[in-house]
Amino acid sequence: MNEADIPIDIHAGKLLDWLVSRRIVNKNWHQYVREVRSRISNALTDMPAHDGLVQLLKGAHINYFHCQQIIDILKTTEADSRNVFGRYGSQRMKDWQEILRLYEKDSMYLAEAAQILVRNINYEIPGIRKQIKHFEQLGVDSDKKIVDLQRSERAVYGEYKALCKQLGIEGENVRQELVTKVVELPEMLNKITATVPELKKAIELYTAFLGNEGCLSVLRHVANAGNTTVYEFLYSESPLSIELPPLKFVADEKAAVVQNDVIDFGDNQGGIDFGNDAEIDFNIDTGDVNLEVGEIDWGASEDPGLEAPAEIDFNLSLEESGIVVESDGNAGGVAKGDEAYSICDSPVYRERFINDLLELESFLKMRLYDLNAAESEHILSLTMMDNYPDHDVKSLTQMLAQVDVLYSNIDSKQIQQLHQIKHSPKYVDILTSKLKQKLVAIDKMKDTEKVMHERAINFRQQSVDLKPTLAKIIEQTGILQGQIEKDISKRYKNRVVNLFGTNL
Incomplete structure (x- = not known):
């Protein structure tokens, strides 16, 4: 087989070591390349x-092969400076020719080209690809x-x-809607308690048991008389009139803002001065007061010779005396304060009403448990509830079920x-703040969503912008x-040179 037909395979990552080992380039080439880069x-x-x-110069790292192309271009631009001997008088041409000469000394240009190739393969191209993927x-x-x-x-x-x-x-105007809804509370309670009379049998059963x-x-009162006022429950009669306490909350949202108010004692001053040296003046003149201890004069005569005072006659009628005795204030009175609330609307009696429901519920559950246990074991129940066989x-x-429905309502x-x-x-x-916090959280999430949408667009745009750069570096x-392979091929009688491991 002809030697010229044998290809030369060189791993791209080991190209520089291959050039140094075959003494094509000097192992200290990097010490001299600084002068070339400066020129x-x-x-x-x-x-x-x-x-x-x-x-040519756009976005490229200038190497020896670029310098050759620059000189080819300068041959056309600096043609006027060429003399009869074929030399160029242009300083530009002289500078670039000197750069080529320094590059070609000990084949330093080939070492630099190999370094650029290895850096692009191992770092630049993978780095840009990683950025694009990121x-x-x-x-x-x-x-x-x-x-x-x-x-x-x-x-x-x-x-x-x-x-x-x-x-x-x-949920449009939370505070105002809540205020309006509170006004409907008594009517809602009346509708719920309208079913209480259905529990009379259960109440009678529990009463008989106890x-x-x-x-x-x-x-029992609500079942018989309905959701009456507390006044009627306490005094067993309806009031002549009802004066409900005013609502304690503020309907206007702006007026509900908590302020650090000071207590107004009605003295038209910013505060009370309890000075240490101040004394309380009760406006009592003690100048003429005789503080000696004496006996109390009851107005009775001590002289035995005087006539004894007349006795008081207590047998006068109330009509003759003109004194009008009023009732105790309960019969036909006015329901005020907490007594004006209905039973299920009063904080205290509402709790008692619910406790009675729970007590009745517990009794019914225990009675059901006893009956079920007795039926499952086929034994006779010996409790006192056996006196009421109609309740199975x-x-x-x-x-x-009626108690549970009423309690849940x-x-x-x-x-x-x-x-x-x-x-x-x-x-x-x-409650208003709790609802508004959810709306504020929704607004914050919408703002964050807009920011994330802008970021997504920005990241994708950066990825798109890097792709032409990657393509340019891969091309270069x-x-x-190819230039390195061609240069090495000339040194080995034009044998085919293959640089593998580039992964371009």
Whole structure:
């Protein structure tokens, strides 16, 4: 086989070591390349206007092969400076020719080209590819965060609407709607307590079980008389008039802002001065007061000879005396304060009403448990409830279901919150703030979503901008690889040279 037909295969990563080992380049070549790079920098400051030079020098690291192309261009631009001996008088040409001469000394240009090739293959191209992939991944991550934010936004908005639905409001003007809803609370309570008379049989059963007519007093009253005022429950008669306490919360949202007010004692001063040296003047003149201890003069005569005073006659009628005795204030009176509330609207008696419901519920559950256990074991129940055979499992289950429905209605979230709003001045602010926090969170998520959308666009744009740079470097590296292979081939009788491992 002819030697010229045997190719020379060189790993691109070991090209520089291959050149040094075959003494094609000097192992200390990097010590002399600085002078060449300095001359190139100086020569680039004085270049003629030429489109070819602009394209050649654009975004490229100048090496020996670029210098050859620059000289070819200067041969046309500096043709006027050439003398009869074929030499150029232009300083530009002389500078670049000197650069070529320094490059060709000990084949230093080949070592530098090999270094550039290895750097591009191992660092520049992988680095740019990694940056492009990183920006693309950042764009994908931003899209995922946008999707997560949208999901969270929908979830928070769903919670907001669910809470508004629970309160029975639209959520447009939260405070005003809550104030309006509180006014409807008495009517809502009356509708709920309208079903209490259905529990009379259960109440009678529990009363018979305890043998106490006074048990479940609040629940029994509501079952017999309805959701009356507390006044009527206490005094067993309806009031002549009802004076409900004013609502404690502020309807205007701006007026509800908490301020650090000082206590106004009505003295038209900023505060009370309790000075240490101040004394209280009671405006008492003690100048003429005789403080000696004496006996009390009761106005009775001590002289035995005087006539004894007449005795008081207590047998006068009230009509003759002109004294009008009023009633104790309960019969036909006015319901004021807490007594003006209905039983289920009063904080104290509402709790007692619910406690009675729970007590009745517990009794029914225990009785059902006893009956079920007795039926499952086929034994006779020896409890005192055997005196009421008309109440079987089916009837007790129905009673328990009625109690559960009433309890779930009276103790629902909507009723609880409206009750707290009515009787707690600050609760309406807490509830309004809670709802607004969800809206604020939604707005923040929308703002973050916009930012992430802008970031995704920016990351993708950076990735797109890097792709032409990557393509340019790959192209230049491929050209440089071909130039190196061609140069080495000339040194070995034009044998084929293959640089592998470039992965361009």
